[in-house]
Amino acid sequence: MxxxxxxxxxxxxxxxxxxxxxxxxxxxxxxxxxxxxxxxxxxxxxxxxxxxxxxxxxxxxxxxxxxxxxxxxxxxxxxxxxxxxxxxxxxxxxxxxxxxxxxxxxxxxxxxxxxxxxxxxxxxxxxxxxxxxxxxxMPDKMIVEGDSQTNPRIETVEMGPGMGFLPGVVIDQHFSQRGRLGRLISALVLEPAVLGFGIDENTAMVVTDSQIEVIGEGAVTIVDESDATYNNAGEILKDEPLAICGAKLHILPHGFKFDLKTRQPILNNGSVANVSVGVS
Incomplete structure (x- = not known):
């Protein structure tokens, strides 16, 4: 049934x-x-x-x-x-x-x-x-391949269609072990998606409807560019470094949660982490 x-x-x-x-x-x-x-x-x-x-x-x-x-x-x-x-x-x-x-x-x-x-x-x-x-x-657009341990550049990452179970995001894996922050940020700027998730080894993000829970020995790194104030993707050549300003970064270990709808972290005591970015 x-x-x-x-x-x-x-x-x-x-x-x-x-x-x-x-x-x-x-x-x-x-x-x-x-x-x-x-x-x-x-x-x-x-x-x-x-x-x-x-x-x-x-x-x-x-x-x-x-x-x-x-x-x-x-x-x-x-x-x-x-x-x-x-x-x-x-x-x-x-x-x-x-x-x-x-x-x-x-x-x-x-x-x-x-x-x-x-x-x-x-x-x-x-x-x-x-x-x-x-x-x-898992996303509708995935990282096909890309350089690790490098600063963000347009040439760092190749994107392609994913299976579409979790649309509107970008996911990278073996994250801290292979130094993939640069390619995750590059993928976010290229896609563009507003949320990027970097998952460490022996770590998982368990998604139930619109809520994520982190389990395992590492962490999930979340890059939220929904309120980003600037990036230079439209101004640079392929091999030149990307700039991005005003993006948010969350690093969530075991027991922490994240709400996909509000884009807010939830602490392991159940309270919402109030995240705000001020622009002068």
């Missing part, structure tokens, strides 16, 4: 999540997907080693108690209309995108029957999760 107003839930993981210990992030995904009654499909489109990667996640999810776990391996777009895969997605309570190359996910799955089926289940309450490349595809 489908709820009349099911929650839309995403578990967006910055990569390198714990699979051997307490597995806090993957545990939360299984819990939200139905716990011991969870029916999970693992989407391996991003990886060139679908069997090895998929079986690793099967072991973790079964150890955590999920009732049914199976791999959906789509190596080509022709595979994305498989009746067996579509039937599995139709029954899934949790859909998990592995890491690898995010461009493989969109080139194989976007605008296919599987894409339509996954979005349908998402609207009906199935939990969608993704790690690393599987996190990058």
């Amino acid at each position: 489908v709820e009349s107003n099911p929650k839309r839930q995403l578990v967006i993981i910055g990569g390198a999540e714990d699979k051997e210990g307490d597995s806090q992030i993957l545990r939360e995904f299984v819990r939200r997907a139905g716990g011991t009654k969870a029916n999970i499909v693992i989407m391996t489109a991003a990886t060139e080693l679908p069997r090895e990667v998929g079986e690793n996640y099967i072991r973790v999810f079964e150890r955590l108690g999920a009732e049914n776990v199976r791999i959906i391996d789509t190596e080509t777009r022709d595979d994305a209309s498989s009746s067996t895969a579509l039937q599995a997605i139709d029954k899934a309570t949790g859909i998990f995108f592995t890491g690898g190359d995010q461009a493989r996910i969109t080139s194989i799955l976007k605008d296919t029957e599987i894409d339509t089926a996954i979005h349908k289940r998402y609207g009906e309450g199935a939990v969608i999760a993704g790690t690393s490349a599987g996190a990058a595809v």
Whole structure:
């Protein structure tokens, strides 16, 4: 039975999540997907080693108690209309995108029957999760590739269509470990989106409707350029540095939340952090 107003839930993981210990992030995904009654499909489109990667996640999810776990391996777009895969997605309570190359996910799955089926289940309450490349595809426009550990420049990042589960934002992963603030800011200016999320390794942002909760050992860095007073993107050449003024920066560790509608952080005691920027 489908709820009349099911929650839309995403578990967006910055990569390198714990699979051997307490597995806090993957545990939360299984819990939200139905716990011991969870029916999970693992989407391996991003990886060139679908069997090895998929079986690793099967072991973790079964150890955590999920009732049914199976791999959906789509190596080509022709595979994305498989009746067996579509039937599995139709029954899934949790859909998990592995890491690898995010461009493989969109080139194989976007605008296919599987894409339509996954979005349908998402609207009906199935939990969608993704790690690393599987996190990058969550917005409607994603970072395809780009330089790390560099200052913001137009040439720093290449953008492309994502899967559209969380539109209007930009997401980057392995964030602090690979020094990706520059490319996240570049992506925001190029897109343009008003919110950019940089997710550390073994860290996730869990989205329930319009609220985000951070879980894991690192942090989620949020760049909010909705009130930015200036950027020079229209004035510079490709290899010249970007300038941006008046943007907000939030760094939220485990237990902190963020409201997507108000664009306000929520402290771990439940109070709203009143954020304002004064322009002289």
